Structures are given as C-alpha cells and as structure tokens.
Amino acid sequence: MSELILHHYDFSNYSEKARVAMGFKSLRWNSVTIPPVLPKPDLTPITGGYRRAPVLQIGADVYCDTRLILRELERRHPEPSLFPAGSTGLANAVSAWAEGPLFRAIMLYAWGTNHDLMPPQLFEDRAGMRGLPVPSVASVERAAARNAPLVRAQLPLVEDMLADQRTWICGERFTVADLSVFHALWFLTDRSDRLGHELAHLPAVAGWMQRMRGLGHGQREDLTAEEALAIARDSEPVPSSRNGVRYPEDPELGSLVEVRAADYARDAIVGRLDFLDTDEIAVRIRNDRVGDIAVHFPRIGFELRPVLG
Template sequence: MAEYILHQYDSSPYAYKARLCFGFKRLAWRAVIIPIVMPKPLLMPLTGGYRKTPVLQIGADLYFDTSLIAAELERRHPAPSLYPVGGEGLAQIFAAWSDQSLFLPAANFALSIVADKLPPAFFEDRAKMMNRPVTPIEKMKAAIPLFKSQMCLQLDRLASLLSDGRSFLLGEQPGLADIAAAHPIWMAAKNSGKRAAAAFDAYPTVRAWVDRVDAIGQGARSEMSGEEALAIAKAAEPAPPRESEEVEGAPKPGMRVSVQTEDRAPEPVVGEVVMVRRNEIAIRRSAPEVGDVVVHVPRAGFIIRPA
C-alpha cells in the first residue's frame, strides 16, 4: 500500500492533531516539512492552491483538512476506533467546537506571548491569508489578558467535563474528541514557552488530560523530501473513486468546480468532480510536476461552486 505522507511543520497544532491520529492508529508515516509561510513551491503542484497545514498524500491522492484526514484514517483502519463513544458525529461536533471556539483564543494567546520572537513575515503572511491588515505587536501584547480570558472560558468547559474524574472527554477511552480538543491547548500549554504554560496552572485536570492525550504518541515517523513526494505523486495513478452518493445540494460527478475554504483563504482549487459522498468531494486535476492527482475535500468548512 502507498505510504502516508504528511505535508506539515512541527509547530503546527493542526499537524499535531493529524500526527496524534497516526499515533492513535499505530501507523507508520512520512513527514515532509513544508514552509510555515507562503510560498510553498513543492506543495502547490499537489494541492492546486490549497495552502493550509497539514495535507495528507497517499500516492496521487491528497486529503485536505484534519477532519477529513481523521475520517479517512478511520475508514482505512477501523480499529482502534477514533469514535469510541457517540460515533463520528459527536467527535466531529467536538472538533467543530474546538475549531470555532477554542482554537482562535488559544492561538492568539500563545502567539501574542511569543510575538516578538516570531519574524514579521509570519504575521504578514497570516494577515494576507485572512485578508486583513497586520496587527501591530504592541496591540497583540496589550490584548494578551483578553485572549487569555477568552481561552479560559473554553477551558472552564473542559474542566467541567473532566470534573467527575474521567480520563478522557467522553469517558475512559480516548478518541478524536480528545485529539481535536487538545491540539490548541498543546500549542498554548506545551509548545509556546513557560509564560503561556503558566496560564494552565489554574487547570490541573485539563493539563493532566492534555498530557494523557499527548501520550497517545505520534506513530512511527520518518522524513521525506518534498521532491520525493512530488515524484511519488507523478509515478502513481489516483485510486479509483468510490461509488458516489446522491447528495442534495452537492455538485455532481463530471462537473467542473472550484473549492475554497469557508474562511476564504485565497487560491481556490479547480478541477473535475470524480466522487461525491455526504461529507467528501473528490476532484481530479493535473499539473506538469505531478500528472493527474485527486484532491479530497470535506464539504463542511469548504465552499464548492461551479467553475
């Protein structure tokens, strides 16, 4: 079987989420380190424009977004299940809460604390990606108490869940709900220095839970160059698409579409739909560096329109 290749950088919390999924499933995988900011010249030929981190490559198939990466790993390796309680629905609801309510305050808090240590190019890149002006460092520093209190409102919810002594968010078994809720906290509590970590002194049960999630591990990792990953895609054929489902409101196989994240990060991806499932669209595209590839995109969180 083709290898799992994760295009990522180590400080990315979303890449950490994907790495924990490999650890959870006890899988071997290859890491291709991509730049933290644009340009990403060895990634763009594969994705056709999607620039977010991480991206999973399996031969000539690419999977965008950690929600779909987790679902695809679960489909290929059902045991142990990422959904020990409540099925995929409950896990993805936790993930959506984490993305929409926890991630930004935790990331803003952690990044504001280390803002003077990061290169200005980082903030310029993210401002461009989010189509807004760069926030001056002094303004970020002044907002640290606000970001902290916004983050703590969400930590209170986790602490309340954990207050009955359970080991993981849904009981005694870990799962995607834990992995998806833990990655923003990993960034703030474990990967942004002592000052950020100190904010968690008031949350000993949350910190202990994040440590348990971290102990899931990251599977068997080995490195690969971006050039090698491109050559693998070029030598491979995309996997034959699975049967499509009839999904109201979704595009149909054969349509030419453009795909963009809901937060409208620039550079939409354009290609021909080859598979439609309830929460996945597969799109065939090609580029000279990689030949034909198929990109797999979750419908939730993406805008898909006729091109």
Template sequence: MATEHPIILHHFPQSPFSEKIRLIFGLKKIAWTSVVITRIMPRPDLMPMTGGYRRTPVMQIGADIYCDTQCIMRELERRFPEPTLFPEACRGLASATAMWTDKAFFQGTVNLVFGTLADKVPQEFIADREKLRGAKFDVAAMTSAIPQMRDQFRANLQWIDSQLADGRSWMCGDQISLCDINAYMNVWYVRGSLPILDQILLEFPATKNWETRMRAIGHGTSSEMSTAAALEIATRASPETAELADPHDPNGRKPGDMVAVMPDDYGKIGVRGEIVALSSQHIAIRRRDPIAGEVIVHFPRAGFLVLPA
C-alpha cells in the same frame, strides 16, 4: 491496512493542526513518512499537488491528496479503524467538536500566543499570514487583547475540565476519541509557545492530568522524505479514488461536474477540478497539473465552499 504507497504528511513541527494528525499516527500505531514543509510560502513542490490549497497539514497517499484535518482523519479511520476515533457514545459529536476547537477556540489561542510573543514574530511570517487570511495580521492588536484572550482560553479550558470532572479518563468516557484530539490541539499549542500553561492549569487538575495522558500517546513511527521525492511519487502514481455519486446532494452535484473548492474562512484559494466522489462529508476532485500530472484532491464539506468552476 497496508497500502502500496507510503502515508506522507506534509507538515512542520510547530503546526498545531499537524499535531492532531501526528497524535492519530501514535494512537493507531501507524508508520508514516514525514515531509517537513516551510512555515511560509513558497512551497513549490506541494502546490502542484494541492492546486494552490496552502493550509497545513496535507496528507498524500500516492496521487491522492487529502486537505484539512477533518478529511485526513476520516481517511485514516477508514484505513486503520482500530482503535476508533469515533466511539459509539460520541460518533457524531466527535467530528462536530472541530467547529469549536478549530475556529473560536483556536482563534483566541492564536491571538494569545502571537500577542504574547509580539516582537519575536518575524516580519516575513506576518506578511505570509496576511496573504493567507486576506486581512491584517495585527500583532499590536493581539498584544492589547491579551487580557481578554487569557479569559477566553481559561473559559475553554473550563469546558474541558467540566467534561472530565467525574473522573473519566477521556472526554467521551473510558475511550479516547476525536473529541480529545481536537481539544488537545490548543492546549498543546500554548504549552509549546508560552510559559503560562502550568499556572493556568492549577485551577483545572483534571485537564492537567488529561494533558499528560494525551502527551504520552506520541507520534508513532516515522521516516523522513524530501518535498521533491514526495512530488515524484505523486507524478509517477495514479489516483486510486473510485467514482462515487451522492443521490441526496441538495444541490444536484454529480461526478463529472467542474467545481472550485475552498475554505469558507481563510486561505480562500479555489482549487478547480472535476468531481470524482462526493458525500455529505467529503468531496474529491480530479486535477491535471503540468508538474504533478493527474491527482485527486480530497476536501471535507463542513467549513468548505463548493462553487461552480
């Protein structure tokens, strides 16, 4: 589906969550625009668009801003439905796997990576992540926990390998799905950060072959844009999200309500705005920013809090 505005991904190359979206661009053969942001704050051209949300990546289409990979994936699926990320055999499970891969699996993987890198981690990166998490980013504790994190990483890989053990190409069968994209993120992160993955994968040949297939998907076709140029696009554009009520909202929320939306685990910065659209999986809020102008910021519901503003 063509769009008037470019599909812009605000990301940085080392971001494992961004790799999910880059893979979807490759899978669906989407032409996209890459805006490389800094790994740490400040991000003065992005914050006016997100309202303070600072996790990576963020997708921008004109003055519509999509936060969190769950939300980004669903919007890409809506605009580019083939090949689908949600085969019938695992339509609901495909989304639910993110609660495994992005939380418990990822947290163990982060501890393994940074515990192993230890003194190579810049102090300014540690300080930034402590602000993001609201807790100490304790590299020394991560280092002491390396044996346990190896155990955890191996246990999670074995789950993937068990799913692939019958000879299927993908986790849900003969068709790639979001299950594969979600699970691959952690394998990709270790592959790019540590030299131990090949040794670990000797035990899991099905996962090793699957990783090779995943890597071959690529990232589609991209062009580069500056953060300032992306902000100018948002400033000049008008949001295109239509009002949508949810008659089944269990808390009686409706378009026009003022709310603050934030992640429920870390990066808990409330983005304030007026509800424009909502459903069981999605909420979009309108903001008026002195720099970016009128934008609509989109969030998922799973893993996010919606509070009265």
C-alpha cells in the same frame, strides 16, 4: 516505506492533531516538512493551490483538512477507532466548540504573547490569506489582552469534563474530541512557557495532557519533498469504491469547479469534479510536475461552486 505521507511543520497545531492520531493508531508514516508561509513550491503542485497544513498524501490522492484526514486514516486503519460507536455525535459537538470559540481565543492570546518567537513573515502571510492589512505588534498584543479572559473562561470547561476522573474527554474511550481539545491546549504552551500558568490550576487537565502526550506520533520517517512529488508522479488517483452522494444543487461530475475554505482562507482550488459524497469532495487537477492528482476536501467547512463562463 509507508503509504502515508504527511506534509506538515513543527508548530502547526492542526499538524499536531494529525501526528497524535498517527500515534494513537500506532501508524508508520513519512514526514515531509513544509514552510509555514508562502511560497510552498513543493506543496501546491499536489494540492492545486491549497496551502494549509497538514496535508495527507497517499500516492496521487491528497487529503486536505484534518476532519477528512482523520476519516481517511480511520477508513484505512479502523482499529483502534477514533469514532467509537455511541460517541461520535458528542465528540463532534465538543470538537466544534474546541476548534471554534476555544481555539480562536487561544490562538489570538498565544500569538500576541509569543509574537517575538514566530517566523518574521508569519503575520504578513496570514494577513494576506485573509485579505487584511498586516497587523502591528501593538495590535496583536491588544488582541492577546482581549482574548486572555476568553481563554480563562473556557479552560475550566475542560477541567469540568474530566472532573469525574474519566480517562478521555467523552468517557473511557478515546475520540476525535480528545484530538480537537488537545491541539488547542498544545498551542497555548508549545512555543514557550510564558502561558503555562493558565493550566497550572487544572489538575485533571494536566493528567489528561500527560496521557495525550504519551500517545506519541507513531513511527515517523523523514522524506524529501522531491521524493513525495516523485511518488505522486509515478501514481494514479484511485477511484473511490463508494457510490457517493450527489445532491440536486451540486455541480455535475466532470464539470469544472472551484473549492474554497468557508472561513478566512479564500484561495480557490480549481479542477474537474471527480467525486462527491455526504462528507467529501474530490477534484481532479493536472500539472507538469506531478501529472494527475485527486485533491480531497470535507464537505463541511468548504464551498463547492461551478466555474462559470
């Protein structure tokens, strides 16, 4: 059995980002399929309440958000690299655009166009995550109409990146930028063929998408949620071998803290601060189902606050 356990679901674009990373690195991994909406009774015990997909479990250490998941895969399996020397800055800049303005427009366009193909509770679940009223069918269709021009304005940028016949987004070496752009475009066409016409006039993108799909997902083996929880219960969090970095403004190690995503998902994960580095936060949680768990988050995109009182 592989040490890598990915908790995910099939139409999650960020899960696809992690799955393709596994394929690029030719990794063996265990697959636990989770529900796309709450309740997630076999996920939240190992995350302290974090509910987004995917989540990477390694024993009693749990890694949240693909930015950190990819770095952890790289640390444990450095070759072939997702972060080749000389490309990291450019790749991260492209990723910030792809997972920001590009994906937001694609998400709203695709959701509004394919709303009848989505799980019935999906819009209610996502509205609850944002603290907003459940949108009507008419409102998601209007959002799709507003965002269709924004998608069409940005897709030619990807075609232009590849117009010199380079193999990958940043040149001849694969980077995280390929994963970030791919999962956004994958979301545009994965649920149906209704939006395939948006890519039909982009031949360089079509060739690149074919190369991306050719990477596969590595060697996947199914695992039940109960089996994954048993692995966590029978393991202990592994102390980091790094010294870590704590800034003067940070809470003290060992203190009670909460971690929240900096965007719309405002669920707080509360635990004891276990580790801090320039790009990582780890908190220790405990519950009756799994015992002690270390839950890891990236610094960027998450807020760390002391629990007061």
